[in-house]
Amino acid sequence: MGRSPFCDNIADGLKRGPWTPEEDQKLLSYIQQHGHGSWRFLPQKAGLQRCGKSCRLRWTNYLRPDIKRGKFTLQEERTIIQLHALLGNRWSAIATHLPKRTDNEIKNYWNTHLKKRLTMMGIDPVTHKPQRTTLGSVAADPKDVSNLSHMAQWESTRLEAEARLVRESKLLRSQGGVNVDESGSNGSSNNVATSSDEILKKMPTTFAPPRCFDILKAWESRLILSESARGNDHDRTLKRSVSTSSGGTNGGDHVLADSASASFGSGGNSDVISYSTAPSSGANGGSPLGFDGIFDTWSGISGCDDFCSEEVLATRHLEDNYDHRAPSDDHDIGKLIQSGGCDELYNEVNKNYWNDILNLVNCGPSNLPVF
DNA sequence: AAAAAGAACAACCGCCCACGC
DNA sequence: CGCGTGGGCGGTTGTTCTTTT
Numbered sequence: 001m002g003r004s005p006f007c008d009n010i011a012d013g014l015k016r017g018p019w020t021p022e023e024d025q026k027l028l029s030y031i032q033q034h035g036h037g038s039w040r041f042l043p044q045k046a047g048l049q050r051c052g053k054s055c056r057l058r059w060t061n062y063l064r065p066d067i068k069r070g071k072f073t074l075q076e077e078r079t080i081i082q083l084h085a086l087l088g089n090r091w092s093a094i095a096t097h098l099p100k101r102t103d104n105e106i107k108n109y110w111n112t113h114l115k116k117r118l119t120m121m122g123i124d125p126v127t128h129k130p131q132r133t134t135l136g137s138v139a140a141d142p143k144d145v146s147n148l149s150h151m152a153q154w155e156s157t158r159l160e161a162e163a164r165l166v167r168e169s170k171l172l173r174s175q176g177g178v179n180v181d182e183s184g185s186n187g188s189s190n191n192v193a194t195s196s197d198e199i200l201k202k203m204p205t206t207f208a209p210p211r212c213f214d215i216l217k218a219w220e221s222r223l224i225l226s227e228s229a230r231g232n233d234h235d236r237t238l239k240r241s242v243s244t245s246s247g248g249t250n251g252g253d254h255v256l257a258d259s260a261s262a263s264f265g266s267g268g269n270s271d272v273i274s275y276s277t278a279p280s281s282g283a284n285g286g287s288p289l290g291f292d293g294i295f296d297t298w299s300g301i302s303g304c305d306d307f308c309s310e311e312v313l314a315t316r317h318l319e320d321n322y323d324h325r326a327p328s329d330d331h332d333i334g335k336l337i338q339s340g341g342c343d344e345l346y347n348e349v350n351k352n353y354w355n356d357i358l359n360l361v362n363c364g365p366s367n368l369p370v371f
Numbered sequence: 372a373a374a375a376a377g378a379a380c381a382a383c384c385g386c387c388c389a390c391g392c
Numbered sequence: 393c394g395c396g397t398g399g400g401c402g403g404t405t406g407t408t409c410t411t412t413t
Contacts, residue, residue, distance in 0.1 A: 016382085016383080017381095017382075017383095017406085017407085018381070018382075018406095018407075018408090019381085019382085038398080039398075039399075040397085040398070052398090052399095053383090053398090053399080054382080054383080056398095056399075056400095057381095057382070057383080058381095058382085060400095061381075061382080062381075062382095089401095089402065089403085090401090090402085091401075091402070092400070092401060092402090103400090103401075103402085104380095104381085104382090104401095104402095105380090105381095107401095107402070107403085108379080108380060108381080109379095109380095111403090111404095112378070112379055112380075113379090
């Protein structure tokens with residue numbers, strides 16, 4: 001089977017590169033009036049000097065009205081990392097759990113933000129395991145690993161089915177010639193589409209993950225601890241991201257981070273984390289487990305004192321409220337902070353990260369809503 | 372003030388699969 | 393059943409903007 005070329009733009013004299021507002025407008029108005037139909041013939045019908053595939057990508061990734069742009073929320077980050085741990089780089093499957101986000105956007109965000117952060121934390125972004133385990137903090141029982149893998153397969157299969165239903169539903173709606181609005185409602189109902197909708201309604205949503213399906217608690221612990229450790233030292237990258245976020249305001253995003261920074265009296269554009277520009281004084285000589293970013297950050301402040309403060313606990317409490325989960329584990333961390341040193345804390349946080357994953361296994365698929 | 376470096380994001384490339392003929 | 397095509401998908405590249413030197 002021969003592969004069709006992406007677009008023979010040059011030979012056809014078609015335009016490439018960034019889209020102009022005029023082109024966007026042409027594409028948008030055409031699709032709004034006629035639907036996209038066959039992408040192959042759309043450009044000439046719409047008066048565009050682009051190939052069909054380019055138009056499709058532009059529409060799918062940028063112009064679609066049901067796309068949300070701008071910075072990712074903490075909740076979205078959590079979802080992405082959770083799903084990536086289970087599914088790997090299957091961005092379309094991940095995107096089905098992030099309403100209004102495209103697979104391309106998620107992929108880009110992963111590659112430019114989350115992957116780096118995990119790496120800086122010493123976590124392999126591919127396997128989601130610590131890159132170094134010299135202290136043996138990871139209880140890598142082969143049975144647990146096997147169970148986790150098995151469960152990942154279940155989740156993967158489920159997400160595939162879900163993604164398929166979403167696609168089918170959207171397709172059927174579009175065949176009805178009506179844009180799908182935010183709520184997914186549709187003026188021209190279709191029997192099959194309605195059926196798909198009903199199925200979808202019964203599926204778990206992105207924002208209601210099963211309790212035992214939470215890989216990221218430890219991740220968030222690190223975020224908060226790092227944030228508090230930084231105090232007034234705002235991340236430069238972050239400021240930049242806030243100032244340049246294409247979609248405008250922060251508007252309600254980063255609730256937790258904002259609250260946290262407010263509680264420290266630091267004010268300003270604080271975000272969740274950034275290890276990328278953390279000072280590297282080397283006072284600790286690096287972390288024993290490879291979380292150099294965190295330890296550099298920690299060592300950049302005045303010892304552990306700032307770190308083991310009420311502010312940290314308050315922050316953790318904020319997160320509890322945000323997360324709607326019982327705060328017991330987090331408070332245990334708080335106690336540890338109060339009673340012990342940073343190394344202990346570090347080990348505990350690291351252990352909790354993997355305990356959470358193993359808890360996921362221990363909860364068993366039967367506790368999950370869909371399996 | 373200007374150049375260099377880095378970060379972020381949009382767009383492109385090419386493989387793959389499903390489907391229709 | 394085999395072939396051709398449309399479209400989905402993940403990886404990569406190119407461009408733009410910001411920050412640093």
